[in-house]
Amino acid sequence: ISIKSLSKIYKSKHNEVKAVDHLNLNIKNGEIFGVIGYSGAGKSTFIRLLNRLEEPTEGEITINGKDITKLGSRSLRKERQKIGMIFQHFNLLWSRTVLENISFPLEIAGVPRDERKKKVLELIKLVGLSGRENYYPSQLSGGQKQRVGIARALANDPDVLLCDEATSALDPQTTDDILDLLVDINNKLGLTIILITHEMHVIQKICHRVAVMEGGKVIEQGDALDVFMHP
Numbered sequence: 476i477s478i479k480s481l482s483k484i485y486k487s488k489h490n491e492v493k494a495v496d497h498l499n500l501n502i503k504n505g506e507i508f509g510v511i512g513y514s515g516a517g518k519s520t521f522i523r524l525l526n527r528l529e530e531p532t533e534g535e536i537t538i539n540g541k542d543i544t545k546l547g548s549r550s551l552r553k554e555r556q557k558i559g560m561i562f563q564h565f566n567l568l569w570s571r572t573v574l575e576n577i578s579f580p581l582e583i584a585g586v587p588r589d590e591r592k593k594k595v596l597e598l599i600k601l602v603g604l605s606g607r608e609n610y611y612p613s614q615l616s617g618g619q620k621q622r623v624g625i626a627r628a629l630a631n632d633p634d635v636l637l638c639d640e641a642t643s644a645l646d647p648q649t650t651d652d653i654l655d656l657l658v659d660i661n662n663k664l665g666l667t668i669i670l671i672t673h674e675m676h677v678i679q680k681i682c683h684r685v686a687v688m689e690g691g692k693v694i695e696q697g698d699a700l701d702v703f704m705h706p
């Protein structure tokens with residue numbers, strides 16, 4: 476993933492906010508890359524630009540050789556299937572079971588019923604939710620809800636998993652369990668994981684490399700160990 480001079484300016488009548496400001500970054504295939512920074516640094520805007528939940532004001536985002544900022548709506552839909560995302564508040568459908576939530580992106584992608592069922596059961600096993608297939612989100616703990624979110628994000632075999640403060644609503648033990656699961660998934664599936672967080676601990680526990688954001692810019696980057704080992 477190669478990001479060149481990426482900017483997002485929010486304009487209103489009275490002011491403009493440079494949420495992301497000429498940001499440059501390269502993320503390698505298969506790495507766990509962390510973006511850390513205080514509230515308001517632009518992290519959330521940045522990660523939403525990566526799957527075009529936000530439209531950039533300027534710049535390029537090249538994923539596997541394709542500049543996704545240039546895609547029309549049809550090819551964008553296809554590319555988006557290769558980018559999974561998980562959220563702080565899980566964003567599950569409350570009237571649907573675990574199985575139905577995970578199945579949802581496969582339905583949208585037009586995967587036949589039998590194939591869907593097989594894939595969903597594989598995913599449920601992968602994230603450790605066997606036996607909970609027919610539970611509703613309201614019957615699950617926070618950690619279990621995030622496991623559903625992860626399984627749903629993996630349904631279309633993405634190359635990239637974006638994590639937006641994915642453990643910020645969880646207690647420390649559950650946070651560790653979810654981070655272990657992300658490492659496990661990174662090992663087993665080899666996909667690239669990009670996570671944003673305001674928690675140093677999350678970065679130190681699982682990230683290979685890290686960028687520190689402030690005022691919409693990357694102010695420091697490097698191996699996770701080096702960045703946090705300054706005198």
Ligand code: ADP
Pocket residue numbers: 485492493494512513514515516517518519520521
């Ligand atoms: P972080 O995720 O690091 O807390 P954000 O990306 O949410 O940072 O926000 C970066 C800046 O952009 C902040 O000043 C925020 O107020 C502003 N911002 C974010 N979203 C919007 C929006 N939809 N409209 C206007 N300003 C926004």
Ligand code: ADP
Pocket residue numbers: 565566567568569570571
């Ligand atoms: P349907 O199965 O009819 O498509 P949904 O499962 O999308 O319905 O949503 C059922 C209800 O749950 C709606 O009122 C919706 O607003 C609410 N809901 C869905 N997702 C969330 C969420 N992430 N957080 C809170 N409420 C939600």
